[in-house]
Amino acid sequence: MRAAARGADGGGDDRAGACRSRAAAPGGDGITEPLRYDHAHVEARWQRFWDEHQTWKAVRSTDGRPKKYVLDMFPYPSGAGLHVGHPEGYTATDILSRYFRMRGVDVLHPMGWDAFGLPAEQHAIETGTHPARTTAENIATFKRQLKVLGFSYDWSREIDTTDPGYVKWTQWIFLQLFHRGLAYQDEALVNWCPALGTVLANEEVVDGKSERGGHLVVRNPLRQWMLRITAYAERLLDDLALVDWPRGTLTMQREWIGRSEGAEIVFAVAGQEGKQIAVFTTRPDTLMGVTYMVLAPEHPLVREVTTSAQRRGVDAYVAAAARKSDRDRTAAARDKTGVPTGGFVVHPITGQRVPIWVADYVLGGYGTGAVMAVPGHDERDFAFARAFGLPVVEVVSPDGQEHTHLDAAFTDDGVAVRSGEFNGLATAACQAAVVDKLEAIGRGKRTVTYKLRDWVFSRQRYWGEPIPIYFRVELDDPRGDPRRGARHVIRHDQPIAVDERELPLRLPDLLEYRPGDDPAGPLARVADWRFFQKDGRWFARETNTMPQWAGSCWYYLRFLDPKNDAEPWSEKAYDAWMPVDLYVGGAEHAVLHLLYARFWHKVLFDAGRVKHPEPFMKLVHQGMILGEDSEKMSKSRGNVINPDDIVREFGADVLRLYEMFMGPLDAVKPWQSAQILGVARFRDRFYAVATRELSDAIDADTRKKLHKTIEKVTRDVEAMAFNTAISAMMVFLTDLAAHERPPREGVLALTLLLSPFAPHVAEEAWKHLGHERSLAYEPWPAYDETLTIDETQEMPVQVNGKVRGHVTLPRGAPESVAREASLGVAGVRAAMGGKAIRRFVYVPDTIINVVV
RNA sequence: GCCGGUGUGGUGAAACUGGCAUACACGCUGGACUCAAAAUCCAGUGCCCGCAAGGGCGUAGGGGUUCGACUCCCCUCACCGGCACCA
Numbered sequence: 001m002r003a004a005a006r007g008a009d010g011g012g013d014d015r016a017g018a019c020r021s022r023a024a025a026p027g028g029d030g031i032t033e034p035l036r037y038d039h040a041h042v043e044a045r046w047q048r049f050w051d052e053h054q055t056w057k058a059v060r061s062t063d064g065r066p067k068k069y070v071l072d073m074f075p076y077p078s079g080a081g082l083h084v085g086h087p088e089g090y091t092a093t094d095i096l097s098r099y100f101r102m103r104g105v106d107v108l109h110p111m112g113w114d115a116f117g118l119p120a121e122q123h124a125i126e127t128g129t130h131p132a133r134t135t136a137e138n139i140a141t142f143k144r145q146l147k148v149l150g151f152s153y154d155w156s157r158e159i160d161t162t163d164p165g166y167v168k169w170t171q172w173i174f175l176q177l178f179h180r181g182l183a184y185q186d187e188a189l190v191n192w193c194p195a196l197g198t199v200l201a202n203e204e205v206v207d208g209k210s211e212r213g214g215h216l217v218v219r220n221p222l223r224q225w226m227l228r229i230t231a232y233a234e235r236l237l238d239d240l241a242l243v244d245w246p247r248g249t250l251t252m253q254r255e256w257i258g259r260s261e262g263a264e265i266v267f268a269v270a271g272q273e274g275k276q277i278a279v280f281t282t283r284p285d286t287l288m289g290v291t292y293m294v295l296a297p298e299h300p301l302v303r304e305v306t307t308s309a310q311r312r313g314v315d316a317y318v319a320a321a322a323r324k325s326d327r328d329r330t331a332a333a334r335d336k337t338g339v340p341t342g343g344f345v346v347h348p349i350t351g352q353r354v355p356i357w358v359a360d361y362v363l364g365g366y367g368t369g370a371v372m373a374v375p376g377h378d379e380r381d382f383a384f385a386r387a388f389g390l391p392v393v394e395v396v397s398p399d400g401q402e403h404t405h406l407d408a409a410f411t412d413d414g415v416a417v418r419s420g421e422f423n424g425l426a427t428a429a430c431q432a433a434v435v436d437k438l439e440a441i442g443r444g445k446r447t448v449t450y451k452l453r454d455w456v457f458s459r460q461r462y463w464g465e466p467i468p469i470y471f472r473v474e475l476d477d478p479r480g481d482p483r484r485g486a487r488h489v490i491r492h493d494q495p496i497a498v499d500e501r502e503l504p505l506r507l508p509d510l511l512e513y514r515p516g517d518d519p520a521g522p523l524a525r526v527a528d529w530r531f532f533q534k535d536g537r538w539f540a541r542e543t544n545t546m547p548q549w550a551g552s553c554w555y556y557l558r559f560l561d562p563k564n565d566a567e568p569w570s571e572k573a574y575d576a577w578m579p580v581d582l583y584v585g586g587a588e589h590a591v592l593h594l595l596y597a598r599f600w601h602k603v604l605f606d607a608g609r610v611k612h613p614e615p616f617m618k619l620v621h622q623g624m625i626l627g628e629d630s631e632k633m634s635k636s637r638g639n640v641i642n643p644d645d646i647v648r649e650f651g652a653d654v655l656r657l658y659e660m661f662m663g664p665l666d667a668v669k670p671w672q673s674a675q676i677l678g679v680a681r682f683r684d685r686f687y688a689v690a691t692r693e694l695s696d697a698i699d700a701d702t703r704k705k706l707h708k709t710i711e712k713v714t715r716d717v718e719a720m721a722f723n724t725a726i727s728a729m730m731v732f733l734t735d736l737a738a739h740e741r742p743p744r745e746g747v748l749a750l751t752l753l754l755s756p757f758a759p760h761v762a763e764e765a766w767k768h769l770g771h772e773r774s775l776a777y778e779p780w781p782a783y784d785e786t787l788t789i790d791e792t793q794e795m796p797v798q799v800n801g802k803v804r805g806h807v808t809l810p811r812g813a814p815e816s817v818a819r820e821a822s823l824g825v826a827g828v829r830a831a832m833g834g835k836a837i838r839r840f841v842y843v844p845d846t847i848i849n850v851v852v
Numbered sequence: 853g854c855c856g857g858u859g860u861g862g863u864g865a866a867a868c869u870g871g872c873a874u875a876c877a878c879g880c881u882g883g884a885c886u887c888a889a890a891a892u893c894c895a896g897u898g899c900c901c902g903c904a905a906g907g908g909c910g911u912a913g914g915g916g917u918u919c920g921a922c923u924c925c926c927c928u929c930a931c932c933g934g935c936a937c938c939a
Binding site (some may be wrong): 247248251252255256258260262279280281282283294336360361362363365366367370371372373374378379380381383449450451587588590591624661662663664667668669670672674675676677678679681682685688715723724726727728730731794795796797798800801803806838839840841843846847849850851 | 855856857858863864865866867868871872875876877878879892919920932933934935937938939
């Protein structure tokens with residue numbers, strides 16, 4: 001396949017005249033006159049050529065050459081079409097893919113569509129158009145827009161997460177999770193909006209009302225599918241050491257996982273035999289300073305510890321907390337609220353009674369949902385104690401002395417005081433001693449807690465992968481038909497996996513996508529789809545669907561073997577290309593997508609389906625491109641740039657060059673239309689120089705510049721410093737253009753260097769320079785190290801740190817020579833003013849500094 | 853509030869490991885070509901003083917380390933992004 005591409009001729013209809021259609025310089029003689037460049041014509045022709053010759057088909061050689069898997073985060077094909085932010089990362093990976101091919105590396109560089117998603121469903125609700133149709137149209141638009149940019153994707157591997165052939169394997173992976181006990185059902189609190197008949201995400205809820213429409217939202221417990229990602233917390237944390245990712249992203253993942261070491265301490269409830277409350281604390285050394293206990297409002301023991309005298313207050317407080325969204329509950333972070341329960345626990349060491357309060361500053365979902373409050377040494381507990389007049393006791397002292405008054409919580413390490421047998425111990429030692437004691441008396445143990453929570457994996461939506469699970473249906477009347485409304489009970493407590501041979505489980509077509517009033521989602525209404533009979537018994541399908549994350553959790557694996565119908569990917573395909581060597585995408589996915597995909601990968605690792613503990617070896621985030629006003633691009637601001645417009649006016653090569661020339665790939669940078677002219681001129685100047693009459697000789701100076709340029713561009717491409725690589729090529733082009741007849745050797749090399757950045761113009765020039773074949777697999781130019789180093793070096797001479805002159809010395813000249821030469825410079829002598837030299841700093845080939 | 857990032861000409865930016873601050877590009881000024889314009893090409897362009905030679909200042913602000921700091925350390929300010937009572 002590749003041989004065909006490599007051996008193919010330059011193809012097509014082109015003759016000089018075809019690409020000079022706009023040249024027609026009046027009076028030009030047409031022979032030495034440089035050619036004008038018609039980007040629309042040339043780019044379309046090369047894109048057709050690459051397609052026809054399958055130039056970018058990824059083929060793994062058997063000759064032991066290296067491979068690179070270069071992956072973009074695949075887009076959600078929105079109705080708005082491509083945005084200038086998309087081509088930024090895509091151009092970067094394309095440059096590297098093309099560069100690697102020229103270095104003799106096998107490259108897998110695929111593209112596909114993350115095509116399930118809310119907008120298509122929303123559109124269906126509003127217009128009745130089937131989401132599959134909207135999705136197909138959007139994909140067509142995106143694909144057309146990407147193709148005109150000339151990216152070297154292997155389109156034969158294109159995938160679409162909504163394709164039944166893909167859904168089949170997403171469901172298959174879900175079943176692997178299910179069979180391994182990692183997918184389970186639980187009641188989870190969700191934001192249910194009865195008026196909209198749907199469940200809303202946290203960010204869609206503002207002040208207890210829906211963002212759209214302002215309808216009431218209630219927090220209802222709803223049966224949900226959960227994935228046990230917490231079982232992988234430790235490995236997700238530890239294996240971050242194996243990857244080459246941006247530091248900030250690693251930090252965010254670590255904090256999201258939120259590992260915390262401490263102790264679980266058990267307090268007996270006073271007067272209630274056998275009842276106890278466990279707390280988690282990172283500071284067991286402050287145990288002797290506990291003055292009260294706090295339960296989260298949703299803690300299961302709240303009712304039981306509440307005395308009848310406090311019941312009304314507690315019930316009201318708990319009910320009010322349940323109405324608040326997570327956002328609201330944490331927004332008013334400063335004012336502490338809470339109520340006493342009237343109940344007490346017994347301190348495990350002193351035996352003293354400690355009052356139990358309920359307060360929503362304690363979170364039900366973290367740790368044990370209860371804390372031992374130590375106001376002397378925790379800021380939140382201190383604020384709460386102040387607000388409610390609870391006692392504050394110092395048990396950790398900065399200086400080992402007891403202090404009678406605390407103005408604020410002392411949260412640093414110190415020395416234990418007022419702590420009985422633990423007095424005088426430093427914080428670390430005290431923690432160990434307290435936990436040892438608790439373990440000895442059976443009242444506590446060392447534990448590790450994570451902030452990471454299990455992943456709510458079901459959505460009450462239509463446009464997602466159906467969860468391949470069904471349940472037994474129990475009918476009051478055994479001959480009844482649940483599709484016709486016969487009374488029945490669905491045994492959700494006994495989930496049954498759909499047989500793998502029956503996958504994919506397809507979505508039914510709907511006429512009405514509106515969610516309706518059933519929180520089980522639109523699929524619950526499709527009785528003919530939902531209920532089915534097997535062996536004379538009735539069953540009901542799961543009507544929840546998977547979240548959009550599902551498809552993107554494993555798409556990099558499907559690219560390996562996208563047409564395989566017998567398995568998700570073959571071992572051979574896996575061995576050929578995995579792991580992903582470079583992954584480029586937005587920083588907004590720093591946590592969720594990247595954590596979920598790593599989790600699935602580890603599950604597949606345990607199932608023996610993948611062989612590397614981590615999927616993405618190197619990760620790079622492209623920076624956001626802002627509008628010309630330096631604001632985020634948005635329709636409402638009217639500052640959106642459409643890549644189609646840029647391509648039409650200047651061509652794909654110019655858009656690619658511009659986006660790479662703007663600045664460092666990972667920097668946030670504003671779009672500046674005026675700057676595009678600079679790279680457009682560069683492209684046109686390059687083509688003009690390449691099509692001039694060339695010289696077969698090359699002078700020594702240009703030769704040196706050539707080799708320095710190759711060295712610089714090579715280093716910069718490897719470091720993904722594309723802006724400076726382009727700058728180096730601009731400088732070299734200016735050098736070439738200064739020759740009446742530019743040296744052919746230099747033009748040829750520059751054409752190859754430029755080709756990953758601006759492939760169309762480079763191919764066109766390459767052909768003009770007499771080549772029959774595409775340059776896609778030409779060897780990358782090599783440089784001679786010795787030619788990149790000059791024999792002499794001009795160096796600044798400073799006097800007391802200020803530059804006062806320059807000297808040119810042979811490389812590595814001895815200090816004595818440097819000294820003599822510098823002191824001979826008039827400006828240096830003048831600046832020294834006859835003063836004695838205190839020190840002579842000489843860094844060979846770099847700088848001279850005379851200190852007087 | 854916490855965490856992370858950024859701050860360099862009129863503008864986007866460059867400066868490898870502490871070694872000539874401002875490469876490359878835009879813009880601007882002047883010139884060439886042209887009847888003219890566009891396009892293209894050439895030259896200049898950090899700020900201040902000066903006719904000039906030359907000098908001084910200059911990488912958000914202040915301090916420090918160093919022969920030497922955009923780069924390392926401390927403090928302050930501004931902007932951007934993320935997270936928000938995680939015991």
